[in-house]
Amino acid sequence: MQQALFPDLYPSRVQDRPSIEVRQDPVVYGSKGNLSQEQLDQYEHDGFLLLADLFSPEEVEAMRGELSRVMKESQGTSRPEIIREWADDEVRSVFAIHASDKVFNRLLRDPRILDTAKQVLGSEVYIHQSRINLKPGFHGKEFYWHSDFETWHVEDGMPRMRALSFSILLDDNLPINGSLMLVPGSHKHYVACVGKTPDQHYKESLRRQQYGVPDEESLTWLVGRYGIQMPAAKAGSVLVFDCNIMHGSNSNITPLWRRNVFAVYNSVENALVPPFSGHEPRPPFVAARKPELVVI
Amino acid sequence: MQQALFPDLYPSRVQDRPSIEVRQDPVVYGSKGNLSQEQLDQYEHDGFLLLADLFSPEEVEAMRGELSRVMKESQGTSRPEIIREWADDEVRSVFAIHASDKVFNRLLRDPRILDTAKQVLGSEVYIHQSRINLKPGFHGKEFYWHSDFETWHVEDGMPRMRALSFSILLDDNLPINGSLMLVPGSHKHYVACVGKTPDQHYKESLRRQQYGVPDEESLTWLVGRYGIQMPAAKAGSVLVFDCNIMHGSNSNITPLWRRNVFAVYNSVENALVPPFSGHEPRPPFVAARKPELVVI
Numbered sequence: 001m002q003q004a005l006f007p008d009l010y011p012s013r014v015q016d017r018p019s020i021e022v023r024q025d026p027v028v029y030g031s032k033g034n035l036s037q038e039q040l041d042q043y044e045h046d047g048f049l050l051l052a053d054l055f056s057p058e059e060v061e062a063m064r065g066e067l068s069r070v071m072k073e074s075q076g077t078s079r080p081e082i083i084r085e086w087a088d089d090e091v092r093s094v095f096a097i098h099a100s101d102k103v104f105n106r107l108l109r110d111p112r113i114l115d116t117a118k119q120v121l122g123s124e125v126y127i128h129q130s131r132i133n134l135k136p137g138f139h140g141k142e143f144y145w146h147s148d149f150e151t152w153h154v155e156d157g158m159p160r161m162r163a164l165s166f167s168i169l170l171d172d173n174l175p176i177n178g179s180l181m182l183v184p185g186s187h188k189h190y191v192a193c194v195g196k197t198p199d200q201h202y203k204e205s206l207r208r209q210q211y212g213v214p215d216e217e218s219l220t221w222l223v224g225r226y227g228i229q230m231p232a233a234k235a236g237s238v239l240v241f242d243c244n245i246m247h248g249s250n251s252n253i254t255p256l257w258r259r260n261v262f263a264v265y266n267s268v269e270n271a272l273v274p275p276f277s278g279h280e281p282r283p284p285f286v287a288a289r290k291p292e293l294v295v296i
Numbered sequence: 297m298q299q300a301l302f303p304d305l306y307p308s309r310v311q312d313r314p315s316i317e318v319r320q321d322p323v324v325y326g327s328k329g330n331l332s333q334e335q336l337d338q339y340e341h342d343g344f345l346l347l348a349d350l351f352s353p354e355e356v357e358a359m360r361g362e363l364s365r366v367m368k369e370s371q372g373t374s375r376p377e378i379i380r381e382w383a384d385d386e387v388r389s390v391f392a393i394h395a396s397d398k399v400f401n402r403l404l405r406d407p408r409i410l411d412t413a414k415q416v417l418g419s420e421v422y423i424h425q426s427r428i429n430l431k432p433g434f435h436g437k438e439f440y441w442h443s444d445f446e447t448w449h450v451e452d453g454m455p456r457m458r459a460l461s462f463s464i465l466l467d468d469n470l471p472i473n474g475s476l477m478l479v480p481g482s483h484k485h486y487v488a489c490v491g492k493t494p495d496q497h498y499k500e501s502l503r504r505q506q507y508g509v510p511d512e513e514s515l516t517w518l519v520g521r522y523g524i525q526m527p528a529a530k531a532g533s534v535l536v537f538d539c540n541i542m543h544g545s546n547s548n549i550t551p552l553w554r555r556n557v558f559a560v561y562n563s564v565e566n567a568l569v570p571p572f573s574g575h576e577p578r579p580p581f582v583a584a585r586k587p588e589l590v591v592i
Contacts, residue, residue, distance in 0.1 A: 216551070251547040
């Protein structure tokens with residue numbers, strides 16, 4: 001039944017071998033808006049765009065203050081939105097900040113962000129996911145290569161590639177502190193991952209970590225064709241990137257933290273359906289199931 | 297007796313609190329040689345020097361060939377010099393290559409390397425340690441901040457700071473593939489690490505990993521004062537750095553491997569004494585105990 005109602009255009013984790021498929025959706029859906037035609041063309045071509053110094057130092061300072069406040073407040077509580085470091089129980093991420101924090105709710109509806117999301121997606125939009133992201137100094141962990149869309153499609157039921165992410169930088173992103181790396185152009189391919197549970201049950205834990213992880217051969221092909229970019233940017237800059245671009249980051253042993261506010265906007269015309277994995281959907285604080293822009 | 301014969305100018309791992317001490321030795325001991333006065337001054341000031349394109353592409357190709365041969369040969373054997381990855385048993389390092397491989401023995405006695413070592417250290421020199429270093433693609437691990445000298449002093453009994461390292465790059469070192477980061481100027485300080493075994497015995501494994509690891513406060517101070525440099529360089533370039541400079545590297549998730557030949561030269565006037573830890577010395581393939589230049 002599910003297959004009939006919602007055809008799976010991007011099957012993943014169902015094959016024995018990985019494969020690289022062609023993207024079946026546009027990258028840019030709209031035209032007029034904050035971004036110039038040149039910027040839109042660059043976003044279409046690369047799959048990402050750096051908007052340098054979009055927020056002023058004063059605005060950054062205010063966001064940092066609010067972030068500190070939220071982090072402090074989160075220390076003593078145990079809401080599921082709060083993700084802690086396994087090693088020292090320190091708060092590392094707070095999900096769905098657009099739904100719980102007035103300052104960040106306003107930030108994520110700021111026309112500099114929201115209108116750009118509407119422009120690129122060519123429709124009204126809503127926040128699929130938001131969070132405070134912390135890459136701490138000294139022991140910030142690497143984040144392996146992935147396409148966000150692959151997860152959102154398989155685990156959340158996002159049917160088409162019509163979403164994009166904003167990373168609002170609250171610290172300078174440098175070559176040395178584990179900044180985001182992207183494979184420009186990779187958003188036009190879809191790496192179908194291997195996930196079928198093999199027979200050897202004893203390896204389950206290992207396999208589990210590999211769900212939705214692109215294989216090394218596909219990554220080598222993409223990087224050989226397109227290279228890797230790691231945009232350096234000052235705090236207050238914003239990195240916009242397509243839902244399907246291949247990205248990841250190395251670890252951060254420097255004392256320089258890398259904090260950002262992260263938000264994903266989805267087109268209201270791309271509302272979630274039941275997950276294509278056939279499993280229960282993830283909770284709404286990870287993937288909002290109502291296509292409505294939350295105002296608090 | 298040991299203390300009386302060999303006074304410990306750089307005690308470490310004996311205190312309850314870390315401390316930053318002053319270097320008591322020169323950085324540059326000689327004058328005339330391969331390096332210009334300007335290069336010597338820069339080395340003295342920063343604690344490292346990048347010698348771009350010291351080896352030709354043809355020489356690099358020959359070294360890569362020999363490296364592949366050694367790695368292949370090492371797969372089936374179990375000499376202690378061969379260090380394997382715990383996860384997949386793949387060879388990751390081969391120690392003491394100057395003592396076992398004619399090509400690398402010749403390379404590490406090449407006047408472009410050896411004469412520079414003699415120039416900086418102002419005396420005859422010998423190879424304290426050599427190895428092939430592999431930072432593989434996709435899952436190359438980070439290497440936390442450390443001063444080599446701290447380890448060589450405490451664990452090997454190197455009395456003074458009169459040694460230097462050469463990293464001969466066999467692959468391009470880029471901002472994205474976990475290149476070496478150095479704190480320029482940090483070589484003029486000595487971070488005494490905490491190591492005294494505390495009372496809580498149950499934490500032993502955790503503590504063990506922290507032997508010889510500089511504390512975050514000292515690192516923050518050093519980086520705040522001097523910053524961090526991550527020299528990008530092409531294959532065939534050589535990075536020379538002081539035995540006491542604070543350095544480390546982030547992980548490498550890119551497909552781009554980072555292989556190098558690494559060799560440490562010590563002054564014959566700085567021959568090893570019994571380890572200042574009071575423990576047995578490490579094996580000779582990690583730290584040569586005879587101050588003689590090996591020719592094979």
